[in-house]
Amino acid sequence: MTETPTLATLTEEQLGELISDSHAFRNQPALRTCLFPPCMRQYDVISCMKGEAPPRPEWSGDGWRVLGSAALAGGGHICPEHVAIVTAHMARPVEVPNGRWMVACACDWMSRPQTYGGLLRPLWEEHVLTVTGALTAPPAVTEPSERLPLADHTEQTLADLYELLEDTDADREQTHDAARAMYKAWDWHRHALGGVSRAVVAVCNMMRTSADFLDHRDWMADRIDAYLWAVLIGFDDDTLTQVAATHRWDEHRVKYVREMRALLAPITTAPATDKES
Missing domain, CATH: 1.20.58 (Methane Monooxygenase Hydroxylase; Chain G, domain 1)
Structure with a gap:
């Protein structure tokens, strides 16, 4: 187990490491991930607000957009590649009677009412992925042409x-x-x-x-x-x-x-x- 150096035993190399660690702790990146479901791009919001270069080039905030708190799930961040698709399908939560919630999309799509509000964002993500072709649309629910005999029911x-x-x-x-x-x-x-x-x-x-x-x-x-x-x-x-x-x-x-x-x-x-x- 490494002993903690004291002021008397502290070397210049250890002092330099402590100073470097303190700078890294104070300047930690605040990464924000794109709102689009499969996208994993991130940007450093602190560097963007300060107008400084991010610690990594791929964390640049150029072209990113921010959704306000009125949007679904309290808003979020959109990378430049997905600004158009997310804006075209911007969603908001809608309260319906009996304490339920549903998603209202800008494309006029609406989800079924849900008791748990935490399901709204997954439903919207499924809708966006279906529209973009990443997911196959579920088959439409239709009435059966003939009723199943009682003896055949399971x-x-x-x-x-x-x-x-x-x-x-x-x-x-x-x-x-x-x-x-x-x-x-x-x-x-x-x-x-x-x-x-x-x-x-x-x-x-x-x-x-x-x-x-x-x-x-x-x-x-x-x-x-x-x-x-x-x-x-x-x-x-x-x-x-x-x-x-x-x-x-x-x-x-x-x-x-x-x-x-x-x-x-x-x-x-x-x-x-x-x-x-």
């Missing part, structure tokens, strides 16, 4: 049927809870939007009354008044062009006014009704 086939029945019951409950949640959200937004519509229509009616009967106010004279009228009630194309020229609105302001008016039009414009014949 313990395994019966277990599969019971498992499918349990999944169907769980899916039915989840569908019911999801439909109820969507109805509650729709009902709340319906009442909220109805109140907003009444308030905006009341303001528009007061503006029309002010222009026609009360004080014959000219809502085109002042730039703020003209802007409010253009957004809440709206001008025709010729009048809007005239107002824009009067108040020196550029094309971007005119485009913005048109967009805001289009958003409020369903609220402030009464729907057309068919006349009974």
